[in-house]
Amino acid sequence: MVQSFHLKEADALRVDGEELRRSTVALFQKLGVSADDAACAADVLVMADLRGVDSHGVSNMLKTYIERFGDGTQNAHPDWKVVSERASIANIDADLGLGIIIAPKAMEIAIAKARDTGVGVVTVNNAGHLGMAAYHAMLALPHDMIGMCMTAAGASVLPTFGSVPKLGTNPIAMAAPAGEEEPWVFDMATSIVPVNKLHNAHRMGSTLPPGHIADAAGVPIMEPVLAPETFNLLPLGSTREQGSHKGYGLASAVEILCSMMSGARWATQLPRWSFRHYLAAYDVSAFGDIDEFKANMDGWIRELKATPPAPGHERVLVAGQPEHEMFLDRSANGIPLHNQVVDWFRTTCAEFGVPCAI
């Protein structure tokens, strides 16, 4: 929900989301991506920035994507194909297309299948990174559907009791429509934090809370520690006593549904730029009355928000609420980008001969 590591305003420039998007579209086009796909890719990245998910926005991801197009590990013109299909499911070989471009197309297929049969599930293998998973889940919302998105990534997380990373941070995202309330939007890494947040924390010299990482031998570090450059990430739960077998199990569930179910192998057997995805849509009106569903969502969300807070806390939040509040703020006041990121972005625009809007 809320982000752990914030920029100091003095280190940052506020940039307009629309301007950032325009330059990002142009950069993707220079990388050989079609105009439509470039618009889609930029939208995924800038939406992450607008929602405060800096770990998955332009500042953290665009550089990697540019590198991967450059070294050929990502394909700007993927010949992606549905390789297996039934009334409610499809499996896609993405031909090393970037996930931020392929996942929305896969979600469209899931939504169409859900409209026909009640639910649609689409797996994607041989793909690139898909950015903020919630973006794709949220594509179901305008259709009055529940959306889900999971992605299996390279090994960075220790299994419980283990000393070698075997699983990705494998996020799970889900979005459900409401009536008058904002949609419920949930997006969690099954590790304590995503890898990119740790990189951000290291860059900013932040201290990590207890239970975020293990030492080199695999022992969970249960006191605050300065964010190191390299790390063994812990699964949600941190230690066995506090439930790390659950985070480990959730990461495994994501691996099975995204990788093995799509015919792919698993984290340690694949190059780090190869991701596997799972997208699903549920047509709420197939199960029952959509207006009743939305009224119940509203009532439930309002009751959660009205929960009396524990001492030391101001309010109880629901999933997606901090990101929506951030979206309103950043849409009005701009996205704070670290000065180093602004420099890099301007230099990159110049290198590619793209007018820099920020």
Added chain:
Amino acid sequence: MVQSFHLKEADALRVDGEELRRSTVALFQKLGVSADDAACAADVLVMADLRGVDSHGVSNMLKTYIERFGDGTQNAHPDWKVVSERASIANIDADLGLGIIIAPKAMEIAIAKARDTGVGVVTVNNAGHLGMAAYHAMLALPHDMIGMCMTAAGASVLPTFGSVPKLGTNPIAMAAPAGEEEPWVFDMATSIVPVNKLHNAHRMGSTLPPGHIADAAGVPIMEPVLAPETFNLLPLGSTREQGSHKGYGLASAVEILCSMMSGARWATQLPRWSFRHYLAAYDVSAFGDIDEFKANMDGWIRELKATPPAPGHERVLVAGQPEHEMFLDRSANGIPLHNQVVDWFRTTCAEFGVPCAI
């Protein structure tokens, strides 16, 4: 995975699973349940005992079920109905039928739909408790399918920063077939532990690890504490810093998929005996080659098990492994039941005029 609170052998009698099952079937029949349904109900309970999930076996659940049939909050002859249906989904009104009896029927529908369309999803509202969620997910395994089961329960878990319970322990279970390895079987409460484990811990005078419960004001207790009789349960993650918003979000996801999607209201708006369920089956062969899937599952499971352990640990486990090992042990050597449970079971059999096999 492994159970936290074990019986001392001196306090327990080892009983034969088959004998326990026979008497349990007879008890359900005396309660008015049909022979087929009684066999199903007993199988769910005894399988939990055999797998070491004592919190959801005969000792913990049967007494409650008998009370609920007795006071009419559970219906021995439910007129359960599919109230909404599409090619891949169904929604069932269980007419207050017990979940351990209705959920396997719902899973059969999900499996049939998955065979036709690739995936099947069945929601159940107005139902009773469904026991060990993994049981129902595992029903998909003989069909070479992945099974999933979630259930939304009465409010016992605090939302992050909250002081009043708003969510159930809302478990998520998933089972996936393998080839030569045992199936991967995962079953987690989205709270730190299920309610029943805390009752067990209290009964046995056990000490709870840090982060299992909050004090009356909602503040997480982060040191070991003697298991109290009443408690505020914490979501997985325990504190915001260690990710309790993720456990809270997962519990919320289960509430949405089980309750609101099935047309029901939510935890605080329903009587405690009313549960909402979600069952799903994925036909793996619709996505790709089943033999390749199983070979990949085997390879992945073997690699996880072979992970070098961190200092102080003997081995890395996979989900379902401790339960399977327990199943082998208890199938051969009997199920240890606390002496008080044995006394209660014998008395109950006598009251209902059922020959007691244990």
